[in-house]
Amino acid sequence: MSIGKRILLVEDDPTIALIIRETLVDECAHFTAVSTLAERDAWLAVHQPDLMITDVILPDGDGIESITTSGIAADAPIIILSAQNTLDTAVRAANIGSYDYLPKPFDLEELTASVRAALQRPSASAAEKIVDQAADPADIHGLVGRAPAMQAVYRTIARLATNDLAVLILGESGTGKEVVARAIHATGLRRHGPFVAINMAAIPRELIEAELFGHEKGAFTGAHSRNAGRFEQASGGTLFLDEIGDMPLEAQTRLLRVLQTNEYTTVGGSQSLRADVRVVAATHREMATLVADGRFREDLYYRLNVIPVTLPPLRERRSDLPALVRHFVDAGRASGLPDRQFSAAALARMERHDWPGNVRELGNVVQRLAVLSRDIEVTARDVDAILSQASDHHAPTNPADAVSRAVDDWASHILADHMHDGHIHKQLETLVEAALLRRMLREVNGNQLEAARRLGINRNTLRKKLASLDIDAAKF
Incomplete structure (x- = not known):
């Protein structure tokens, strides 16, 4: 029991109120349950709880909207319960500074753990508790569903609304990773800034650094003018790095340094620029496998994976x-x-x-x-x-059909991004060649001589291709 602690429950369903009382009676010295906002406000006019648990839809109003006029102390933790299990509800709960949000039906053990943590937390100042009210749930597009797995996603997004921590979104292709990234941006501190997305799998390795960090006039052949990179374009907002698992190792090194120092230079430039962005990354790949295989830097993985969000398949x-x-x-x-x-x-x-x-x-x-x-x-x-x-x-009838359809899907995606006009053939050539060489090296356990023989190319040619694509045959 939390000695001397007082809990106020606002819940109009008598059965749920009874279950919560029986569950939490040993967690506090005083437990009070009321069923309306009027009863809540009358009680708060005389007492102050150490924790308030409240439903959202009550007979005489909205349990979230009325918090600011309820008379509850600014530093009292609040746990929101709701059967309106949408992202909007989770975000509204976060926006009034709630300690936790539990969608109904909730797990009693989870409720108990949340109550214990809330009662034991240090008191927060009003400045720490109150969150900017400007986030408009109507601005959140595309997130649909109330399945338990989606409720977990909503709760995580809501908890990200008050900080700028890096986020790594994991999930199969087609699960809506960019939609979630946009929701994180729309509900976060940087929602008034730009949202800029870049697909790492769609850019040739020799162009990635210029795309991310920009380039100066004359930095390389074809650089006829200065070009702002995605970090600069996203300044003050969110930078979404899609398919981060496909990023080449040399670019990973530079990205890591930017995340460590919040500074970067353009390609061909010498002046340091500030990286004023929130980074949200996403991938359909198994990142632990990429790290174990040496294809993704472990230190960068931990920099990106501060807050993981895993999207369920349909x-x-x-x-x-x-x-x-x-x-x-x-x-x-x-x-x-x-x-x-x-x-x-x-x-x-x-x-x-x-x-x-x-x-x-x-x-x-x-x-x-x-x-x-x-x-x-x-x-x-x-x-x-x-x-x-x-x-x-x-399930195509032959491998040629599979290749044709994969290329068609890729082309449909990349042709929508006019930033890459003039490089599309090179992008596809690089992607296909890299995939072929990796598959062949796995087939022959890294034996370059045998790989070259099967491919019908000279061994020195193979070595040059592996070096240019940053593929280490020893890892196969």
């Missing part, structure tokens, strides 16, 4: 599928696609699909169904026809 959050389908239908209608309703059988058929492309694949399927379905209501037969085609897409 197959692990199937309960969110109807809401996601509605989201994509609404988005399609806003861009001119026909409105559609999905039958229960159609949604059931979609829930049985494994969605190897995750939310991105689901969005594509919903758009295709909106265009191709003949009736307003999409049927299970409509869905089955589209998903059968999707299965064929994910």
Whole structure:
């Protein structure tokens, strides 16, 4: 028991209130439960709790909106409970300085642990507790779903709203890593600054440093004028480093130094510039494996992985599928696609699909169904026809088809980024050659002579290619 501690619970569901009382009665000296905001304010006019636990939707108002006028001391910790399990609720809870946010149904052990930690924390000043109220949940786009795994993501995003810590977003391709990065930016301290994204897998290694840090006129062939890099473009905001696992080692070294010193120089420049950005990185790769294989610097990994956010694949959050389908239908209608309703059988058929492309694949399927379905209501037969085609897409009949489709997907992505005009052929050539050489070296256990023989090239040529691509044959 926390000696002398007083807890106030504001909860209108008598069953939940009773369960919480029975759970926490041994954690404090005094436990009081009320069911309305009016009862809360009457109690606070006479007493001050060491901890308040409050629901959001109450009979006479909103438990979050009314906090600032409730009369509770500015340094009293508050735990928010809510069945409105959305990112908006988590962000609103963070914005009023809540100690914790627990979506219903919550785990009683987790509630107890949170209460103990809150009661034992040092008192916080009002300045430390109050968070800027300017974050507008309406600015947060694309995050849909209330599955437990998504609730964990929402809570982490909300806790990032009051700091500038580096974030590493992990998850399979198509899970929405950039959407989460944008949500972190939109709810954070730098939300009024720019959000700048760069895909590390889409840039040739010889251009990465110029893309990140900029270059001076004449720094290299073709540098006809000074060019601001992504760090400079993102100044005051957020820099999103997508597919960070594909970053070459030499560029990793320079990025590490920038994160350590918050300073950098442009390519060909001599003046130090301040790196005034929040760095959010993302990858679909297993970072621990890359570090163990020597393909990613361990010290950089720890610099980036201060706060990890792991996104669940769609197959692990199937309960969110109807809401996601509605989201994509609404988005399609806003861009001119026909409105559609999905039958229960159609949604059931979609829930049985494994969605190897995750939310991105689901969005594509919903758009295709909106265009191709003949009736307003999409049927299970409509869905089955589209998903059968999707299965064929994910299981090509021969390797040439697989390569063709991979290149097509890559080209569709990179052609949208006009920053790389004039370098696209070189980018693809580098990516394909590096992948081929790594696969061959694994096949022959790093034997360069045998690799050169199978590839049909001279051994010296192979060595030069490995050196230019920063591939160490000894690691294979």
